[in-house]
Amino acid sequence: MPSSVRSRRPAAPSARRPRKRAYHHGDLRRALLEEAVRTIQAEGVEGVTLRQVGERLGVSRTALYRHFADKGALLAAVAREGFRTFRDALAQGVAGAATAEAGFAAMGHAYVRFAVTHSSHYRVMFGGFVDACDRDPELEAEASAGFMVLVDAIVRQQATGHLRADDPQQMARYVWSVMHGVAMLIIDGQLRGADPEAEVAYAIDRLNRGIVAVR
Amino acid sequence: MPSSVRSRRPAAPSARRPRKRAYHHGDLRRALLEEAVRTIQAEGVEGVTLRQVGERLGVSRTALYRHFADKGALLAAVAREGFRTFRDALAQGVAGAATAEAGFAAMGHAYVRFAVTHSSHYRVMFGGFVDACDRDPELEAEASAGFMVLVDAIVRQQATGHLRADDPQQMARYVWSVMHGVAMLIIDGQLRGADPEAEVAYAIDRLNRGIVAVR
DNA sequence: ACCTGAACACCGTTCAAGT
């Protein structure tokens, strides 16, 4: 691997196009990401195959390695994207509500709604496919940002005396556990015979009752 | 498949050995099951490979097909076994406690303890690997038996007026969601930095407070 | 009845080679 390559940048060969539409794609990285999401939605996470993704994009099955370290990195990128839109969904849930209490409930509904409508993303995010952010610090940051939205909401409600004065982190982990449990059982189809919306509503009621301050 | 086989039980060929040690194993089915569990514990569910399992047992990689329909059936059998010991663990948790309330808490601890110490079984049982009991009615029965232990405990505590008079099934689904959420986050390593025992204790406290009857 | 061995259609990943 001669390092002289680096300094030898030949002048742009034809005019000065931003991207010269080389080979098949302008932005293969983006295309790979989108195709992966599409496949996950259609066939689940284990249905994602580098060969199939490549073929569907009219590209060699090894072209991906120019843009991602390996298959795990592809999935991690999907998860990262998921965490960003997840956090937005949560924040929007809180923002649209009149009272802090209503905002809390709205956040719960938003949580499960995201898990159900983006179950492919959700599974990649929390299903243990990406090995808990170990390899991707950016992913870690995105994930804990979502957790922070929850902690903030709790702190605000503790300040008004509406929630118990427990360690907010501890309480946030509990709230997260509850919503995660409900979401997982629903998208895994384990709660069959039960209406998902009703399930969430009941859970939020009972959850809330368990953490409010005694008047 | 001639049904005459059933009535034609030939006399034991040499003395009266329980199993005549044919080929490599007396009970290959059992051996396959145990090897699968061992592999799952060591390398996770996706580490289970029919070829490797066979090789480790000194048997061809296709020998398994005499005893299980396919790989999914093997995992389903592991799950079924898991459900049985799971139910026992739950029941034992309730039985060992003095009061009904203490029994309830004990059951929660037993739930998460099982998930943590048998995380391989737990993941196969609830991780969506066996496609929610669809193919195995026996598995379905085993799973709902475990759920019934929970429903029974709830009904008993509703009778004494200790728990709210909600639909016991609905309440059981909620309690299950909470414990499942806590268990999953713990065994997925998502709750890092938190003591698992403390996490469970806090969860049970808050959970309980949310479903007790108002005095 | 129980197991084998070769074969088939898949995987992810590497690497020399093309443009």
Add this chain to the structure above:
DNA sequence: ACCTGAACACCGTTCAAGT
């Protein structure tokens, strides 16, 4: 710089054949 094609070491499953 970006992509290809052949190759490697893996999969699960089928099926004719052995004992």
